[in-house]
Amino acid sequence: MIAEIGQFVLILALVIAVIQTAVPLVGAHRSDTALMRVGSTAAIAQFILLLISFSALTYLFVTSDFSVSTVARNSHSAKPMLYKVSGVWGNHEGSMLLWALILAFFGATVAIFSRNLPAGLRARVLGVQASIGVAFLLFITLTSNPFTRLSPAPADGQGLNPLLQDPGLAFHPPFLYAGYVGFSMAFSFAVAALIEGRVDEAWARWVRPWTLTAWMMLTIGISLGSWWAYYELGWGGWWFWDPVENASLMPWLSGTALLHSAIVVEKRGALRTWTVLLAILTFGLSLVGTFLVRSGVLTSVHAFAVDPERGVFILLILCFFIGGALLLYAWRAPTLKAGGIFAPVSREGGIIFNNLILVTACATVFVGTLYPLALEAVTGEKISVGAPFFNATFVPLFIPLLIALPIGPFLAWKRGDLLGAMQRLIVPLGIVIVAIIATYVLQNGGSILVPLAIGLAFWLIIGPMAETAFRIKFLRVPFSETLRRAANLPRSSWGMMVAHLGVGVTVLGIVAISAWRVEQIIVMSPGSSTEIAGVTLTFNGAKQRRGPNYSEDAGSFTVTEKSGRAYPMEATKRVYTRQSMPTTETGIHYYFDGDLYIALGDRHEEKAGAYTVRIYFNPLAPWIWFGTLFMFFGGAISLTDRRYRIGAPKKAKVKSKTMGVQAA
Amino acid sequence: MKTILKLAVFFVLGWQLSALPARAVEPDEVLQDPVLEQRARVISKDLRCLVCQNQSIDDSNADLARDLRILVRERLKKGDTNSEVVQYLVDRYGEFVLLNPRITPHTWILWFAAPVTLLLAIFWLFRASRRRKAQMQKPPSALSEAEQKRISELMQGE
Numbered sequence: 001m002i003a004e005i006g007q008f009v010l011i012l013a014l015v016i017a018v019i020q021t022a023v024p025l026v027g028a029h030r031s032d033t034a035l036m037r038v039g040s041t042a043a044i045a046q047f048i049l050l051l052i053s054f055s056a057l058t059y060l061f062v063t064s065d066f067s068v069s070t071v072a073r074n075s076h077s078a079k080p081m082l083y084k085v086s087g088v089w090g091n092h093e094g095s096m097l098l099w100a101l102i103l104a105f106f107g108a109t110v111a112i113f114s115r116n117l118p119a120g121l122r123a124r125v126l127g128v129q130a131s132i133g134v135a136f137l138l139f140i141t142l143t144s145n146p147f148t149r150l151s152p153a154p155a156d157g158q159g160l161n162p163l164l165q166d167p168g169l170a171f172h173p174p175f176l177y178a179g180y181v182g183f184s185m186a187f188s189f190a191v192a193a194l195i196e197g198r199v200d201e202a203w204a205r206w207v208r209p210w211t212l213t214a215w216m217m218l219t220i221g222i223s224l225g226s227w228w229a230y231y232e233l234g235w236g237g238w239w240f241w242d243p244v245e246n247a248s249l250m251p252w253l254s255g256t257a258l259l260h261s262a263i264v265v266e267k268r269g270a271l272r273t274w275t276v277l278l279a280i281l282t283f284g285l286s287l288v289g290t291f292l293v294r295s296g297v298l299t300s301v302h303a304f305a306v307d308p309e310r311g312v313f314i315l316l317i318l319c320f321f322i323g324g325a326l327l328l329y330a331w332r333a334p335t336l337k338a339g340g341i342f343a344p345v346s347r348e349g350g351i352i353f354n355n356l357i358l359v360t361a362c363a364t365v366f367v368g369t370l371y372p373l374a375l376e377a378v379t380g381e382k383i384s385v386g387a388p389f390f391n392a393t394f395v396p397l398f399i400p401l402l403i404a405l406p407i408g409p410f411l412a413w414k415r416g417d418l419l420g421a422m423q424r425l426i427v428p429l430g431i432v433i434v435a436i437i438a439t440y441v442l443q444n445g446g447s448i449l450v451p452l453a454i455g456l457a458f459w460l461i462i463g464p465m466a467e468t469a470f471r472i473k474f475l476r477v478p479f480s481e482t483l484r485r486a487a488n489l490p491r492s493s494w495g496m497m498v499a500h501l502g503v504g505v506t507v508l509g510i511v512a513i514s515a516w517r518v519e520q521i522i523v524m525s526p527g528s529s530t531e532i533a534g535v536t537l538t539f540n541g542a543k544q545r546r547g548p549n550y551s552e553d554a555g556s557f558t559v560t561e562k563s564g565r566a567y568p569m570e571a572t573k574r575v576y577t578r579q580s581m582p583t584t585e586t587g588i589h590y591y592f593d594g595d596l597y598i599a600l601g602d603r604h605e606e607k608a609g610a611y612t613v614r615i616y617f618n619p620l621a622p623w624i625w626f627g628t629l630f631m632f633f634g635g636a637i638s639l640t641d642r643r644y645r646i647g648a649p650k651k652a653k654v655k656s657k658t659m660g661v662q663a664a
Numbered sequence: 665m666k667t668i669l670k671l672a673v674f675f676v677l678g679w680q681l682s683a684l685p686a687r688a689v690e691p692d693e694v695l696q697d698p699v700l701e702q703r704a705r706v707i708s709k710d711l712r713c714l715v716c717q718n719q720s721i722d723d724s725n726a727d728l729a730r731d732l733r734i735l736v737r738e739r740l741k742k743g744d745t746n747s748e749v750v751q752y753l754v755d756r757y758g759e760f761v762l763l764n765p766r767i768t769p770h771t772w773i774l775w776f777a778a779p780v781t782l783l784l785a786i787f788w789l790f791r792a793s794r795r796r797k798a799q800m801q802k803p804p805s806a807l808s809e810a811e812q813k814r815i816s817e818l819m820q821g822e
Contacts, residue, residue: 383759393778397782
């Protein structure tokens with residue numbers, strides 16, 4: 001019964017989405033307020049219906065109703081409750097329903113929170129947003145119905161992939177999707193603006209909170225995935241340049257570019273057409289990501305050719321929306337008014353530099369990910385494009401951007417003063433030089449690249465702080481005045497500082513783990529010990545244990561520090577009974593300066609009770625993910641900025657004069 | 665196999681995976697000479713485990729990856745240079761074994777598409793800014809007679 005209700009409201013949501021596409025767009029065309037108002041009501045209705053549908057599927061998973069095919073294939077009665085719930089989106093059908101739900105959620109927020117949007121623009125945004133909903137709801141009902149019944153129902157389910165039975169990964173997909181789908185708002189705003197033929201400062205102000213929200217979610221989603229790979233896959237890698245990761249990195253890169261170029265539109269009215277194009281491309285890349293992951297084309301070109309139904313459908317959605325939007329763009333963009341002019345060295349110039357690098361980096365990832373597929377499809381020739389390729393192309397491209405990052409916010413709009421900016425950065429520059437020399441001395445010679453990279457990380461952390469210190473006249477005026485200025489500094493400005501220094505924190509973690517990781521791969525017998533990174537690690541032997549739906553070999557270790565303090569650690573090797581699939585549960589002890597990381601390997605064939613053990617010391621590893629948290633909270637702080645809360649499309653002329661420049 | 669596992673995470677269609685989590689280099693493979701071993705690790709990171717997806721033989725626990733790791737170490741012990749070892753493997757398994765493809769005509773697009781895009785974008789920006797500047801410097805065109813007349817009319821009207 002519940003499955004049928006879920007199915008029924010899903011179809012109802014599709015019908016509502018069709019109405020939400022057609023009526024407001026016609027209404028906006030005829031300037032008919034009554035028709036336009038239908039958009040908001042429909043958006044809220046569509047969201048509620050999809051919420052009911054999604055709740056129905058969740059209920060089926062929680063109660064383990066194996067008469068439903070999706071549940072039978074992806075759940076199991078013995079599974080812990082958390083994974084029964086996360087199992088809802090841990091499969092193709094459920095995750096597509098989540099996609100549609102988030103899409104409708106964003107549409108509903110426009111209906112609820114954007115009362116002050118001009119009625120025409122709001123109607124068009126809702127219409128375009130709903131048209132994407134129509135496409136995906138059709139996709140779900142025609143090719144991926146989550147409510148299909150099985151007859152006869154099996155006694156128990158096949159279980160969720162063990163790798164998904166992990167708290168970190170349970171919440172990875174919702175964040176990732178919120179990011180992917182969130183960029184649909186930027187797309188809808190861009191297409192609506194093209195239809196209206198008007199892109200101005202007010203438009204940029206409305207579109208930015210959505211872009212920022214999507215970007216924050218995507219940042220956390222990618223970060224969770226990377227952290228999971230780090231502790232779960234058992235050898236301490238944190239980024240693999242694997243096509244699935246690249247699929248999420250591409251929209252992140254172009255979304256970051258979009259976030260910045262929209263500032264220029266909002267503040268200076270320049271870069272309008274470019275920003276609209278970026279908004280279209282960013283959502284396009286989200287769709288490309290969905291296509292790559294959902295179609296099976298990554299496993300092999302042949303697998304895709306054998307069962308192309310879903311892949312071709314998503315490809316059609318992709319071509320229709322992105323092709324259509326680009327056509328509209330080609331037609332309407334030339335009519336958009338060009339904005340203010342500026343010198344090459346200026347805040348605008350800096351953001352163009354940012355966009356240039358981010359978009360090229362994105363193109364590098366795009367070509368690197370898709371070229372092998374294209375080459376094989378066209379010529380049948382197989383080549384490999386892996387981590388070494390991206391390290392050789394992406395990394396050198398990104399470094400100039402990182403060097404320029406702290407300088408940009410010091411440049412004034414229209415015409416900046418590079419020398420002046422560098423003078424204001426003299427303190428960070430001094431600290432960077434000390435850091436480089438100190439690193440060089442501490443590492444006892446060796447490659448100069450590592451100290452330079454550490455210097456870059458310090459530059460990225462201290463530079464943004466120096467910018468804020470300059471704004472609030474830290475140490476240059478009485479402290480009470482500094483406090484007053486700090487209180488008056490726009491939240492977006494604080495957000496920018498936090499997000500930018502987060503980049504530095506991440507870079508510091510990356511440099512440290514790449515340069516100074518210590519690795520030992522040894523066979524350990526019970527009672528034997530080894531030394532790594534200043535601690536002594538003793539293996540106490542492994543014993544068999546049973547969990548709710550797995551059995552495991554649990555290796556027990558004792559770590560003794562130089563000070564004499566000792567603590568236990570555990571690293572296990574699990575086999576999930578239902579799938580007879582092994583996973584590693586690594587033991588990680590977090591120190592301030594890095595992680596002690598143990599992965600239990602195979603049992604030795606001859607020596608009794610001995611195991612292969614992989615031990616790593618990963619310096620500053622957690623900083624990689626701390627940095628992304630900084631980026632997330634930077635975005636969050638910026639989101640609370642006054643001008644988004646009041647939302648009135650007035651230019652705060654007086655304010656911007658006294659504040660000089662305010663940035664993201 | 666790591667990649668396959670990661671893919672599985674995304675599509676999880678009830679696949680039965682025979683793959684183990686990556687456990688890579690085993691203790692018995694490691695060479696006595698640390699310099700040679702270090703070279704072997706560097707080379708291994710750029711070689712694909714042919715039966716895996718996008719994974720180097722250094723990270724993979726597949727049997728084939730193990731055989732290749734041992735092969736690399738044997739070649740090194742025989743005195744091959746790094747590039748000789750790589751060439752030996754390319755001769756045996758083809759270009760597919762390289763995770764970092766060589767620059768040859770069929771990988772031109774791969775290697776040069778992004779840099780060329782960047783150069784074109786810079787060129788275009790440069791031209792656009794020149795054009796803008798030229799437009800700015802052009803003196804405003806003189807008023808036509810009709811405009812002159814209208815102005816004097818307005819002035820007189822004051």
